[in-house]
Amino acid sequence: MPHARRVVVITLAIGLVVLLTALVVTLSHAAVRRTGSNYIRAVQSLGVTSGGGTFCQPDELAPEDTGAVRLSLNTGRGHGATVAVALHRAGELVARGRAPAGWQGDTVTVPLRPVLTHDVHGRLCVTLGKGAPMQLLGQQAERRVAARSGGSSLRGRLRVVYLRPHPESWWAFAPTVVDRMGLGHALHGSIVAILAFLLVLAAGALGTWQLVRASA
Amino acid sequence: MAARPGQRVSGRATARRTTSSRPAEWASAARAALRRVPRAARLCALVAVLNGVAWSLVTPLFQVVDEPSHYSYTEYLVDHGRPPPPAGDEGRLSLSESAAFRDLRVEELAASPGDPALVTETEQRRLERDLARYRGRDGNGASQSAEPEPPLYYVLAAVPFTLGLGGDVLDRLWLVRLLSTLLSGGTVLLVYLFLREALPAHPWAWTVGALGVAFEPLFACMSGGANPDNLLYLVAAGLFLAFARIFRRGLTRRRAVGVGALIAIGFLTKINFVGLLPGALLGLFVAGVREESALRWRALRLPALGVGVAAAPIALEMALNVLAWDRAAFGSGVYTTGGVHYSLSEGVRYLWEFYLPALPFVDRVATGFSLYDIWFRGFVGEFGWLDTVYPSWVYRASLVPFAIVLALLGSALVRERRALRERLAELLVYGALAAGLLALIALASYNLFAQRIGGAAEPRYLLPLLALYGAVLTLAVRGAGARWMPVVGTALVVLAFGHDVFGLLLEVARYHG
Numbered sequence: 169m170p171h172a173r174r175v176v177v178i179t180l181a182i183g184l185v186v187l188l189t190a191l192v193v194t195l196s197h198a199a200v201r202r203t204g205s206n207y208i209r210a211v212q213s214l215g216v217t218s219g220g221g222t223f224c225q226p227d228e229l230a231p232e233d234t235g236a237v238r239l240s241l242n243t244g245r246g247h248g249a250t251v252a253v254a255l256h257r258a259g260e261l262v263a264r265g266r267a268p269a270g271w272q273g274d275t276v277t278v279p280l281r282p283v284l285t286h287d288v289h290g291r292l293c294v295t296l297g298k299g300a301p302m303q304l305l306g307q308q309a310e311r312r313v314a315a316r317s318g319g320s321s322l323r324g325r326l327r328v329v330y331l332r333p334h335p336e337s338w339w340a341f342a343p344t345v346v347d348r349m350g351l352g353h354a355l356h357g358s359i360v361a362i363l364a365f366l367l368v369l370a371a372g373a374l375g376t377w378q379l380v381r382a383s384a
Numbered sequence: 385m386a387a388r389p390g391q392r393v394s395g396r397a398t399a400r401r402t403t404s405s406r407p408a409e410w411a412s413a414a415r416a417a418l419r420r421v422p423r424a425a426r427l428c429a430l431v432a433v434l435n436g437v438a439w440s441l442v443t444p445l446f447q448v449v450d451e452p453s454h455y456s457y458t459e460y461l462v463d464h465g466r467p468p469p470p471a472g473d474e475g476r477l478s479l480s481e482s483a484a485f486r487d488l489r490v491e492e493l494a495a496s497p498g499d500p501a502l503v504t505e506t507e508q509r510r511l512e513r514d515l516a517r518y519r520g521r522d523g524n525g526a527s528q529s530a531e532p533e534p535p536l537y538y539v540l541a542a543v544p545f546t547l548g549l550g551g552d553v554l555d556r557l558w559l560v561r562l563l564s565t566l567l568s569g570g571t572v573l574l575v576y577l578f579l580r581e582a583l584p585a586h587p588w589a590w591t592v593g594a595l596g597v598a599f600e601p602l603f604a605c606m607s608g609g610a611n612p613d614n615l616l617y618l619v620a621a622g623l624f625l626a627f628a629r630i631f632r633r634g635l636t637r638r639r640a641v642g643v644g645a646l647i648a649i650g651f652l653t654k655i656n657f658v659g660l661l662p663g664a665l666l667g668l669f670v671a672g673v674r675e676e677s678a679l680r681w682r683a684l685r686l687p688a689l690g691v692g693v694a695a696a697p698i699a700l701e702m703a704l705n706v707l708a709w710d711r712a713a714f715g716s717g718v719y720t721t722g723g724v725h726y727s728l729s730e731g732v733r734y735l736w737e738f739y740l741p742a743l744p745f746v747d748r749v750a751t752g753f754s755l756y757d758i759w760f761r762g763f764v765g766e767f768g769w770l771d772t773v774y775p776s777w778v779y780r781a782s783l784v785p786f787a788i789v790l791a792l793l794g795s796a797l798v799r800e801r802r803a804l805r806e807r808l809a810e811l812l813v814y815g816a817l818a819a820g821l822l823a824l825i826a827l828a829s830y831n832l833f834a835q836r837i838g839g840a841a842e843p844r845y846l847l848p849l850l851a852l853y854g855a856v857l858t859l860a861v862r863g864a865g866a867r868w869m870p871v872v873g874t875a876l877v878v879l880a881f882g883h884d885v886f887g888l889l890l891e892v893a894r895y896h897g
Binding site: 176183184186187190191194195204229231287329338341345351352353354360363364367368370371374378381382 | 424427428430431432434435437438441442444445487488489492493495496498499500501502503504505506507508511551554555557558559587588591592595598599869870871873874875877878879881882884885886888889892893896897
């Protein structure tokens with residue numbers, strides 16, 4: 169093998185091992201993954217409460233595998249009160265959960281049990297305990313879909329992100345990602361992810377092969 | 385008398401044969417032309433196409449910047465056989481596009497990077513139901529920003545769009561995306577040929593430059609979307625190649641016509657091409673003078689031919705705009721300059737700040753421009769509607785390889801300074817092409833600023849200069865010296881590939897994770 173080609177092959181091998189290692193490390197990182205969102209942005213205050221109370225939000229779609237919800241509630245510098253969540257479909261309780269007091273920041277994550285085994289289109293009710301003032305963050309919405317507390321409507325809808333129950337690596341989450349990539353596209357199903365993967369692989373293989381071939 | 389194989393035949397027999405077998409001859413000529421293209425160039429182009437298709441699959445439909453408006457324009461053109469007339473603020477999507485737009489949550493996704501694309505079968509079923517129910521293509525083609533653009537890309541897009549008429553919006557948009565990936569392959573092919581022509585020493589380095597372009601993630605992201613920028617990138621790469629040929633081999637009638645044709649195609653593709661026009665005209669002029677070795681009238685013969693070839697289709701399009709299509713002769717909407725009040729001093733300061741740090745003793749005109757935040761970060765990678773970004777440390781870390789490439793480039797330029805001096809006129813033309821484009825983008829942005837409707841600081845507008853990016857990579861490889869050249873070149877390609885792969889993963893995590 170000519171010297172230049174040998175150097176290219178060795179450099180390529182080292183580079184690809186480094187790249188592969190970086191990929192493995194990145195994809196092994198575990199975190200709680202999303203199952204969905206209500207696509208409301210946390211850009212407006214819907215009100216401030218410190219006295220506790222319950223409000224319900226209609227027209228929520230909680231996807232299959234949801235085991236927690238992340239609500240946009242801001243406590244400022246204080247500590248948040250207890251937050252309880254209940255998910256109803258057609259008036260029937262499907263899942264519920266509770267986060268203890270003491271959380272901080274602009275979101276609170278509430279575990280939900282049982283973990284949903286199918287998509288639930290229904291009403292999400294949030295009960296806030298008494299404590300430090302909490303700001304409800306969301307976006308203005310029409311009255312008919314706005315969150316309601318007692319008999320009155322809030323200014324809009326609260327931002328809700330739906331989460332899977334436990335932290336997972338991308339490896340463990342991959343089957344879900346593959347399924348999702350097949351939604352909303354001209355092609356349907358896992359073929360989208362598989363094709364994308366094979367195409368990138370082919371592009372990389374062709375490129376590196378050409379690099380080696382041309383180095384002779 | 386029978387003709388021997390390979391012998392020319394003439395007379396009436398030829399005329400008959402020409403008529404009957406012309407498509408076959410064209411196909412044969414096309415195959416012969418393709419065979420003349422080096423295999424390495426074809427492979428690099430194929431890499432770009434494969435990579436672009438991967439990006440087109442990973443990025444959700446309508447999530448490449450301005451895609452809804454380009455779809456809308458194409459739809460109107462297919463149904464009415466003409467580009468859309470201006471509709472002011474009355475832009476209207478068709479029923480079918482509206483349904484896809486709503487069910488794919490295009491607006492919400494673009495506004496909220498924290499949210500995923502479709503994740504449930506429930507959403508998918510609703511999308512399918514709505515696409516089956518709302519099939520109307522009754523939009524006015526003037527939604528959002530594309531309407532003032534010239535029609536050429538959309539005419540090309542009409543072919544895949546028409547092929548998808550039996551399907552739904554998703555099928556048609558993806559087919560148009562595939563057209564863009566083919567254009568990106570063409571761009572990389574032309575970049576390779578440009579590098580071969582402009583930097584003939586060390587052929588291996590051409591592959592490094594072309595692959596560096598093929599794997600550039602912002603380019604790959606754009607190539608996976610329906611956007612006329614992709615044709616502009618191709619034309620710009622063609623222009624750089626044309627001038628590299630002209631300065632190495634001389635200006636001939638055929639090459640002047642070629643440059644004229646490229647100018648016409650560029651003009652009919654996207655208004656931003658105007659930025660490349662001064663450089664192209666300068667290039668023709670300088671090449672004409674060089675050909676005659678003196679500044680005399682005769683030196684303008686071939687440049688004038690090129691300009692004439694360019695002018696005819698442009699004039700025709702302008703006439704059609706005004707006389708048949710109720711459109712402004714050239715540019716309207718966000719490109720309008722009528723009724724806008726400009727200030728020379730404000731404009732000059734704006735242009736400066738658009739690319740460079742504000743001067744300490746001068747009041748800032750606009751906030752938000754930063755060489756690092758807008759141009760560097762954008763080139764490293766801001767995808768989708770500029771809302772999908774790497775973690776901050778990635779951009780900071782990217783400064784290291786960029787600095788190394790620049791240092792190697794400097795080393796190559798110093799080493800080859802004598803050759804540079806000899807090719808000053810050619811470099812001047814490349815510089816004018818680049819400077820013209822930079823000035824045009826800044827001026828277009830200032831025009832928007834003066835109208836109080838934002839700006840246009842997007843790194844994708846710089847991608848017509850991809851040929852120069854390829855040249856920078858190629859020179860950096862040469863700057864490493866003969867001993868380290870294979871190591872540096874290979875490392876650059878692996879880095880570019882890794883950059884691309886992580887860009888794709890970023891898209892996957894943002895939309896599907």
